[in-house]
Amino acid sequence: MKSEFLEKKKWLVRFISFISVVILFIIWFLVTNLGWVDSYFIPKPQDVWSSFIVLVTEGYKGASLFTHISNSLFRLFTALLFAFITAVPLGLLCGYSNYIRAIFDPIIEFYRPWPPLAYYALLVLWLGIEDESKIALLYLSAFAPLFIATVASVQKLPVDRINAALSLGAKKRNILWHIILPSCQPDILTGLRTAIGITYATLVAAEMVAATSGIGWMVLDASKYLRSDIVFVGIMIMGIIAILLDGLLRLYQSRRFSWVGK
Template structure:
């Protein structure tokens, strides 16, 4: 398995190094305006400066911590509610008919379309921001759970009933394990959607957060800080996704195997 992944890792590292090299050459030779595309050196200098002095009265870790707090609270709350509700909707068409129209209505809406309403209802503090991220997470998890339940093969269920399984045993040993691969896909999708929504959540009346730092830096044309914030968001996003994949590999080791 490791031998199969080795060429992919080499290509990945090579791609990153090529991008960094092109970035370094173009900025060093003055091929682009430094106000638009800062050099790697200036981004690194901005990182060192923010690590020492912070940005707008908050350290870099406080900005990152504020964003992660909003994101993770919303993500875990959405998972705790959407997974059982999605599985129940897959099991019972009446439950699905009750909730699906609501979810399908708001799911394609841009977050900023209803963020104003959330601010009016919940205020400008973290409550409205977490609720926005919660809604962004909820729909992908719910849809993946419903889809996972519906496509379970009837043979699995019939075989379990044949050997005398109860409804509880059916859910624990057949239905839930069969749904787990799709549930994790929904979790990964939800986390990605929520992270892209995070900047929108921090646009209004926020004083901390990586998204807010990037938006605030854009007002002063601090492209070095903008690039730094984007890089940090990208790295943390990858780490969060890899964390879910790591858990998935431990809980669903049979995924992709017959």
């Protein structure tokens, strides 16, 4: 009985979300088609759809829409991969040892609040104008939230859990792998979701300099010519991809860590 109630509640929440999106679309349609807002600022939904069809069939500035999307996703996933394989192990070590955290924490906390464009010029000087500098910028934006989430997860781990493992004969070198890492996985996944959001926000900045492809570059380039319809298409594509990525992570989180919060 309780499971049926929870299932109905879940579907009700999804229905409310769907209705909110429909209402937002209706407001957009009415505001633009009734002429309350100039189409230069907010294009009509039908114009956005027409531009999407043109982009799918003809591409943009000599490259297909798939090419723009795949180039952006390559930069994004490469940066996230490097951030994950470096931030998580370092975060585990820093959360476990105050001495190691004392070395890295000031550096990360110092650069973390910087706007991406503040140091992007340096990355271009050091790494050039190709994908290396763009991936490095995305990497730095993803590293900090992953690192902080991992450190915080280790620090809130109950000491009794570690002491119990030690009392049962576990070696200190195995505590990190068999106790700390499994316990921190839900928070690490949450940190990864946060990192994806922040990295997406940095994507346009990463493709500002010497780029000729990428969904972020397409949005930026279209804005120069007041093509708000193409800007809307690019923003919507980025939003849909982000929702799909986050949805996959949330699905995995609910299946793999169904006990969290219960």
